[in-house]
Each structure stands twice: as structure tokens, then as C-alpha cells.
Amino acid sequence: MSVSEPTAAAVGNVKERDWAAALPSEGADPIAAKRLSDPSTPPPKLYEKRKAVHNKRIDGPFRRLKWAIMVVTLTIYYVTPWLRWDRGPYAPDQAVLVDLANRRFYMFDIEIWPHEFYFVAGLLIMAGIGLFLVTSAVGRAWCGYACPQTVWTDLFQHVDRFVDGDRNARIRLDKAPWGPAKIARRLFKWSIYLLISLLTGGAWILYFADAPTLVRDFFALEASPVAYATVGILTFTTFWLGGFMREQVCIYMCPWPRIQGAMLDEKSLIVTYKHWRGEPRGSLKKAKKNPGADGDCIDCLQCVAVCPTGIDIREGQQIGCITCALCIDACDKVMKEIGRPRGLIDYATLEQCEAEMAGKPPTPAWKALLRPRTFIYFGIWAAIGVAMLFALGTRSHTDLTVSPDRNPPYMLMKDGSVRNAYTLRLRNMEARPRDMEIALVGLPQGAVMWTDRIGRESAAESQRVTVPANETRVVRAYVTVPNGVSADSFSFRLTSLDEQGEQDTAQTSFSSPENEP
Amino acid sequence: MSDKSRENARIDEPTGTELVGHEWDGIEELNTPLPRWWLWTFYATIAWSLVYVVLYPAWPLVERATEGVLGWSSRGELAEEMSAADLARRSVYEQIAATDITKLPANPELMGQAIAGGAAAFKQHCVQCHGAGAAGYEQYGYPNLNDDDWIWGGELAEIEYTLTHGIRWGGSRQTRQAYMPPFEGALEKPQVDALVNHVLSLSGKGQSSTEGVQLFAQNCAACHQPDGSGDQLQGAPALNDAIWLYGGEAANIRAQILNPRHGVMPGWSDKLDPVTIKMLAAYVHSRGGGESAEEGTEEVASDAEAVAEAPEGGDDERL
Numbered sequence: 001m002s003v004s005e006p007t008a009a010a011v012g013n014v015k016e017r018d019w020a021a022a023l024p025s026e027g028a029d030p031i032a033a034k035r036l037s038d039p040s041t042p043p044p045k046l047y048e049k050r051k052a053v054h055n056k057r058i059d060g061p062f063r064r065l066k067w068a069i070m071v072v073t074l075t076i077y078y079v080t081p082w083l084r085w086d087r088g089p090y091a092p093d094q095a096v097l098v099d100l101a102n103r104r105f106y107m108f109d110i111e112i113w114p115h116e117f118y119f120v121a122g123l124l125i126m127a128g129i130g131l132f133l134v135t136s137a138v139g140r141a142w143c144g145y146a147c148p149q150t151v152w153t154d155l156f157q158h159v160d161r162f163v164d165g166d167r168n169a170r171i172r173l174d175k176a177p178w179g180p181a182k183i184a185r186r187l188f189k190w191s192i193y194l195l196i197s198l199l200t201g202g203a204w205i206l207y208f209a210d211a212p213t214l215v216r217d218f219f220a221l222e223a224s225p226v227a228y229a230t231v232g233i234l235t236f237t238t239f240w241l242g243g244f245m246r247e248q249v250c251i252y253m254c255p256w257p258r259i260q261g262a263m264l265d266e267k268s269l270i271v272t273y274k275h276w277r278g279e280p281r282g283s284l285k286k287a288k289k290n291p292g293a294d295g296d297c298i299d300c301l302q303c304v305a306v307c308p309t310g311i312d313i314r315e316g317q318q319i320g321c322i323t324c325a326l327c328i329d330a331c332d333k334v335m336k337e338i339g340r341p342r343g344l345i346d347y348a349t350l351e352q353c354e355a356e357m358a359g360k361p362p363t364p365a366w367k368a369l370l371r372p373r374t375f376i377y378f379g380i381w382a383a384i385g386v387a388m389l390f391a392l393g394t395r396s397h398t399d400l401t402v403s404p405d406r407n408p409p410y411m412l413m414k415d416g417s418v419r420n421a422y423t424l425r426l427r428n429m430e431a432r433p434r435d436m437e438i439a440l441v442g443l444p445q446g447a448v449m450w451t452d453r454i455g456r457e458s459a460a461e462s463q464r465v466t467v468p469a470n471e472t473r474v475v476r477a478y479v480t481v482p483n484g485v486s487a488d489s490f491s492f493r494l495t496s497l498d499e500q501g502e503q504d505t506a507q508t509s510f511s512s513p514e515n516e517p
Numbered sequence: 518m519s520d521k522s523r524e525n526a527r528i529d530e531p532t533g534t535e536l537v538g539h540e541w542d543g544i545e546e547l548n549t550p551l552p553r554w555w556l557w558t559f560y561a562t563i564a565w566s567l568v569y570v571v572l573y574p575a576w577p578l579v580e581r582a583t584e585g586v587l588g589w590s591s592r593g594e595l596a597e598e599m600s601a602a603d604l605a606r607r608s609v610y611e612q613i614a615a616t617d618i619t620k621l622p623a624n625p626e627l628m629g630q631a632i633a634g635g636a637a638a639f640k641q642h643c644v645q646c647h648g649a650g651a652a653g654y655e656q657y658g659y660p661n662l663n664d665d666d667w668i669w670g671g672e673l674a675e676i677e678y679t680l681t682h683g684i685r686w687g688g689s690r691q692t693r694q695a696y697m698p699p700f701e702g703a704l705e706k707p708q709v710d711a712l713v714n715h716v717l718s719l720s721g722k723g724q725s726s727t728e729g730v731q732l733f734a735q736n737c738a739a740c741h742q743p744d745g746s747g748d749q750l751q752g753a754p755a756l757n758d759a760i761w762l763y764g765g766e767a768a769n770i771r772a773q774i775l776n777p778r779h780g781v782m783p784g785w786s787d788k789l790d791p792v793t794i795k796m797l798a799a800y801v802h803s804r805g806g807g808e809s810a811e812e813g814t815e816e817v818a819s820d821a822e823a824v825a826e827a828p829e830g831g832d833d834e835r836l
């Protein structure tokens with residue numbers, strides 16, 4: 001091919017050419033200007049119909065990455081509820097389960113109780129910082145690859161292609177008048193949408209109950225109304241948002257693009273059209289006729305055709321770009337065909353762009369990942385993760401909380417002894433019933449306790465209680481201190497009477513007429 | 518947009534879009550058309566609100582709001598929920614009604630429900646005298662219900678009887694009756710002093726005297742027993758313990774000897790149904806001072822309760 005100058009030469013040309021003037025976005029739009037100067041022209045429209053996006057099939061490394069991520073995420077989503085995990089007879093055997101009724105969250109060997117909600121909070125913080133990390137490193141890559149809206153939109157676009165054909169066929173079909181053939185095709189397509197949506201909504205509820213049982217109940221019409229409502233809502237939203245709203249969600253509904261846009265800086269990798277290399281653009285014919293006069297972009301619009309949000313990346317960074325890099329795949333293919341180096345559209349940082357514009361050789365993209373900001377985000381992210389793992393590994397499976405009665409604070413008994421009452425919460429976080437001992441620590445000789453289960457007759461310095469598997473047992477405990485003996489603060493000590501011998505101590509106060517609170 | 522405002526409108530150079538003319542710190546707003554579905558969503562919300570206004574109470578008028586064709590009201594919803602809750606409780610009520618109160622402790626689940634129901638009824642009917650914590654008010658002579666000193670007996674059946682018929686209550690013939698005669702005028706001042714000292718000595722405070730012992734044996738022991746341990750059958754309080762209904766100082770005791778106070782407790786048989794009274798008795802008994810607790814039932818209790826608690830678990834049990 002005649003247009004095959006090396007990149008250095010093309011970059012060299014930049015200085016001579018006023019590429020900026022050639023940019024379509026530069027200078028006033030003549031139509032808009034006319035609209036203003038001529039009062040008879042109508043004002044800009046207030047509302048605009050959505051322009052359908054018929055993105056073209058493309059193949060390339062980024063498209064394959066997108067496939068891989070889609071397969072992995074969807075597999076995780078649909079398969080996870082079916083994994084079994086043996087937790088013994090007292091706990092469910094579903095590997096990942098959000099048990100709302102019993103307020104437990106099971107994830108393989110990890111079991112989260114409501115009072116441990118900080119683990120969930122920690123995960124949310126990690127998700128947030130993870131998003132900062134990804135965004136500061138590779139821009140809106142979350143949007144482009146992993147966001148559920150993207151994944152399902154992508155899936156539905158494949159359905160479009162499967163049923164209606166590729167871009168041109170779909171545009172033709174869209175324009176065609178409604179006839180039996182078109183109606184049949186649409187109904188077929190929408191029923192595939194609906195099936196996918198139903199599977200999506202259906203899989204969601206499986207995370208909240210035993211999956212096999214729920215599926216059976218669901219089809220036997222015996223599942224709870226909330227299950228049907230959830231499936232209904234999620235089916236509808238998937239069908240509507242994935243099938244019809246698509247990029248409108250990314251551009252008008254989602255708050256992330258606003259936040260993420262603000263989190264980018266000149267060192268973040270973003271999908272960029274290297275205008276200094278591409279402009280002025282011209283047709284392939286012109287480029288062939290006059291090699292070197294024009295830039296590398298042959299205005300073939302392949303980058304626009306493949307874009308899932310239907311934007312033209314050559315106009316610069318814009319809110320519609322989800323950084324999916326399909327345009328890179330498309331343009332790289334074109335560059336290969338016309339014998340130009342790849343990367344006219346590429347992942348690059350603003351800094352690299354400026355360096356390249358100034359004629360410096362390109363820096364490899366991965367270098368942009370290693371910088372203080374990403375390290376700091378990664379450090380915080382990893383620190384929270386490690387701290388949570390540590391907390392998980394060392395947490396005790398017994399827990400004791402004590403709240404003393406305040407009304408009345410103490411009680412005088414017939415024999416002159418003083419009695420205090422306490423509400424104890426004994427938590428057994430293991431999947432089997434456990435015997436535990438509650439003992440008084442730090443009270444003077446003669447102090448005894450009994451509970452609402454173990455009567456006053458068997459008052460002693462310690463009592464045994466059985467706490468059911470995975471339960472919190474609430475026990476009312478009475479403690480008396482003999483006549484004339486003074487006591488102030490002391491502790492309850494909970495000991496599990498098994499091989500672990502786990503202990504938890506809770507300090508509390510003892511009120512008496514002398515030290516009335 | 519009116520033509521007037523468009524006269525000043527400018528074009529944003531990089532995008533070729535008209536500007537609306539608002540500026541914040543150099544940032545200007547583009548006049549970009551909204552997506553049409555926004556408009557439809559807006560219309561849909563208006564339609565929704567119209568439907569809502571027709572269906573539900575909406576416009577406040579002078580007396581009350583418009584009623585809405587569905588006839589829904591928050592009061593009505595509350596009433597419905599209350600009757601549903603009553604219905605849900607009915608079987609427990611029936612079980613409690615059918616169970617003799619002395620048999621309640623043998624059924625820990627039912628006993629637990631009775632205690633919970635009694636706690637609720639206590640807050641409504643009893644706290645006015647006995648206090649929210651059931652600790653009573655010594656200065657007014659409202660007895661403490663948490664301690665282990667019972668004038669009329671602290672077993673479940675006895676508490677139930679007191680609750681039903683009251684104490685010195687005109688509303689029931691079977692009400693608890695006990696009367697302490699006033700000794701004002703019957704005893705000389707030194708005699709009263711000796712008696713007060715003797716009563717104090719019964720619970721280990723102060724010194725008695727031969728005169729005190731004698732006076733007590735003659736005037737008091739018939740009801741309060743020679744050792745001052747009281748008699749629950751007659752409703753004579755024990756004097757040899759640390760608990761006093763009207764105060765345990767010498768002055769309190771003197772006042773009570775000279776001119777005794779007699780508290781009245783209303784019986785609840787005319788206001789509360791027998792099930793509620795039973796539940797109240799269970800609650801009072803459970804406050805920590807109840808006599809003759811469920812001996813020998815603990816083992817059964819803890820296991821049965823473990824099973825019973827599992828499916829229901831109330832809110833605070835799991836937190």
C-alpha cells in the first residue's frame with residue numbers, strides 16, 4: 001500500500017499540519033450559527049427521540065476479553081446458588097446464602113451475624129475503593145466490562161445479531177414497515193429477551209433461600225409472594241433496561257459516570273483517539289493518491305459502528321464512552337488493512353498523549369498503572385481486606401453481652417441481701433448446640449446467681465446453660481450479694497464447655513443502697 | 518424558549534451547541550435536548566398522582582381529607598392489623614385459659630407467652646401504683662413486687678387470687694381482708710417505745726427488752742407470730758426481715774403501731790378477663806421473687822424452649 005509511512009514521520013507531520021483546525025469540533029457549527037442569526041429558524045428541540053444503536057460485530061483482543069468477562073460473571077451469577085456446602089445438621093448447606101429470616105449471611109466457611117455487619121460494611125468500602133483503584137488506573141473499565149448493565153446489554157445485543165443479523169440488516173429491518181415477518185421476528189427476539197430476563201430475576205432469589213427447594217416451590221406456586229414479586233420486578237427491569245434502555249441507562253440514569261469522570265486525571269488510561277496522528281482525515285482513495293498529506297484516519301466510521309453506546313470517540317472523551325475498547329479493536333483492524341501501525345485509537349493517558357504529540361516515542365500503557373495514586377488505593381484496599389481476614393480468622397464463636405436492669409437498680413431481699421437483675425445475651429455462633437457456663441468474676445465471697453431457667457433454689461456462683469445451635473439465647477440472671485457485703489463492679493464470664501473452651505467476659509456494675517447509681 | 522432570550526444566546530464553540538445562558542464559575546450549560554422518554558416518564562408520574570388522588574385520601578378539606586374511592590385509611594389499616602394480631606394470639610389465649618395457673622410452669626413455652634402478655638398488661642394497668650419496674654413506692658405503701666417478701670403469698674395461684682379479688686376492695690366479697698387495730702391510746706408512750714424496739718430487734722436492729730417481748734406476745738404475736746415471721750393466711754406481714762411496706766425506721770414503725778395505714782388494691786375481675794389476670798400473675802411471679810418456682814422443670818424447660826424459640830426468635834433475641 002502506498003499509505004505506509006512509519007509513525008515517526010506521521011508524528012513529524014503534526015507540527016507542520018495545523019491538525020487542530022481540521023478537527024470537526026473546532027470552530028462554530030455553521031448550522032447552529034445560522035440558527036441563531038435567523039430568528040425564523042426554530043429553537044433547539046426540548047426533547048429528542050432515542051437514536052437506536054446498531055453496533056456492528058467486531059473481533060479483537062478487547063472483544064475477546066469482554067466475552068471472557070461476560071462468561072465468567074454470568075457463570076458466577078447463575079451457578080453460585082447451586083453450590084452446596086456442608087455445615088452440619090443445624091445450618092443450611094447452601095454455599096452462598098443470605099438468610100434474611102434468620103438474619104445470617106453464609107459464604108462458604110464464613111458466617112456473618114447481624115452484630116458482625118461491619119464485615120459487610122467493610123466489603124462495601126472495599127468495593128468503593130476498588131472502584132477508585134480501577135478508575136484511577138484504567139478509567140471506566142468497570143463500566144465497559146463488568147457492570148451488570150453492560151453485561152446484559154451486551155448479551156441482548158448478541159441476541160439482536162443472532163435474530164436480526166448484523167448492523168446493516170438491523171438498520172434495514174428497523175426502517176422496514178411492520179408486516180407479519182417483522183412482527184414475528186420481533187416477537188421471537190423479545191421472547192428471547194424475556195427468557196434471559198426471567199432467568200436473571202429467577203437466579204437472584206436463589207441467593208435468599210435453598211435453591212432446589214425454592215425452584216420446586218416456585219413452579220408449584222408455593223413460594224412466598226415476595227419471591228414472585230422479586231422475580232417479576234427483576235424480569236421487568238432486565239427486559240426493559242437491557243433490551244430497550246441500554247446506553248440511556250449509562251448516560252442518563254447511572255450516577256457513576258459523573259463520579260468516575262471526576263476521578264480521572266491526566267495519568268489515567270482512557271480510550272483516546274490520537275487526533276494528531278489521524279487528522280486531517282480523508283478517504284482511503286485520497287490517502288492512496290496522495291500519501292502523507294492526510295492523517296491516518298480514513299473516516300471509515302468503523303469505530304462508530306461498533307460502539308455499544310453509539311458515540312464517535314474521535315470527538316474526544318465524552319460521557320457516553322464506557323471505555324469498552326471495542327473501537328480500538330475496530331480501528332486496529334482497519335489500520336492493519338491499510339498497513340498502518342495499530343493504536344490510532346488506543347488506551348492512553350493524557351500525559352502520554354501530550355508526550356506523543358510533542359514527538360516523543362510512545363510509552364507502554366502498563367506503565368500508567370504504576371503510580372502513587374494507584375499504589376495508595378491498592379494499599380488501602382488491601383489493608384482493609386487483610387484486616388477483615390484477620391478479624392474473620394480470630395473471631396470467637398461465643399459472645400456475651402450484659403445489660404443490667406435499671407428499674408429498679410437493685411432489690412432488697414428478706415434476709416437483707418441485695419439482688420441485681422441482668423439481661424444476658426449468650427451467642428453461640430456454631431452450628432451445634434453448646435453447653436456454656438456463666439460465672440461471676442470479681443464479686444465478694446457469698447455472691448450467688450440464678451437465672452430465669454434455673455431457680456433460686458439452685459443459686460450458685462456459676463450456672464450452666466445450653467445455647468442452641470446458631471442462636472442467641474436471652475437469659476435473665478439474678479445476682480445477690482449477702483447482707484452487709486458491699487460490691488461495685490464485676491464481670492460475667494461465659495465459657496464454652498467443650499474442647500475449644502472459648503471465653504468471653506462482659507463487665508457490668510452492681511448497684512446497692514450504698515452506691516445507688 | 519422565548520425569542521427574547523434567544524437573542525442573547527450564544528453557540529458553544531467546541532460542541533456547536535446553543536448555550537442556555539447560565540454560568541457558574543465559567544462553566545456554562547448547553548442547551549441539549551432531553552431524551553424523550555424523560556418527558557414520558559414525567560407524564561407517567563402525573564398520571565400516577567392523578568390516579569392516586571382518586572384512589573386514596575389526598576386533599577385536606579376543612580373537616581377531613583377527601584376519602585378516595587378505595588376507602589382506605591391508616592386508621593382502618595391499623596384496626597385490621599390489630600384484629601389480625603388478635604386472631605393470631607387467640608390460640609395462645611385459649612391455651613392459657615384452659616391451663617390451670619399452677620400447671621403453667623410445666624409448659625415453658627406457654628409460660629413464656631403468658632409472661633410476655635403479662636408484661637404488656639402490667640404496663641397498662643399496674644405501673645401507676647407499682648412503678649414501671651414493679652418496685653413499688655415505699656413512701657406510699659405500694660408494695661415492691663420484685664422481692665421475695667409476700668404478705669399474702671407469692672405462689673402463682675396466690676398472686677392470681679390477689680389480682681382477681683384485690684385487697685380490702687369493696688368490689689369483691691372474697692377480697693383479701695386484714696385489719697391491724699390502732700394502739701393509739703391503748704398503750705402508753707414507753708410501752709410503744711419498747712414495742713418499737715422489739716420489732717426493730719426482730720430484724721437485727723436495736724435492742725429489745727423484757728417489756729417489749731411481753732407487749733409483743735400479748736398484742737402482736739397472734740397475727741405476726743411470736744418470732745415476727747408473719748402469717749400469709751391472715752395477711753400479717755413478716756416483721757423479722759429487711760423488707761418493710763411502710764418503712765423500716767423507728768418512726769415508721771411507731772406510726773404504724775399507733776395508727777396503722779391499710780392499703781387498698783383494686784381487684785381486676787371486673788376490668789380484666791381471667792386470661793389477662795393469669796398472665797399478669799405469671800409476669801409478677803417472674804420478676805424474681807416468686808415463691809415455689811418450677812422446681813424440677815428446668816431441664817425440660819431449657820430444652821423445650823430451645824426448640825420453641827428456634828422458629829420464632831423475636832427481634833431482640835437474635836441481635
Ligand code: SF4
Pocket residue numbers: 271303306307308309310311312313320321322323324325326327328
Ligand atoms: S467509544 Fe469506544 S470505548 Fe467508548 S464506548 Fe464506544 S466503543 Fe467503547
Ligand code: SF4
Pocket residue numbers: 273278296297298299300301302303304314330331332334344345
Ligand atoms: S475506525 Fe479508525 S480509521 Fe476508521 S474512522 Fe474510526 S478512527 Fe478513523
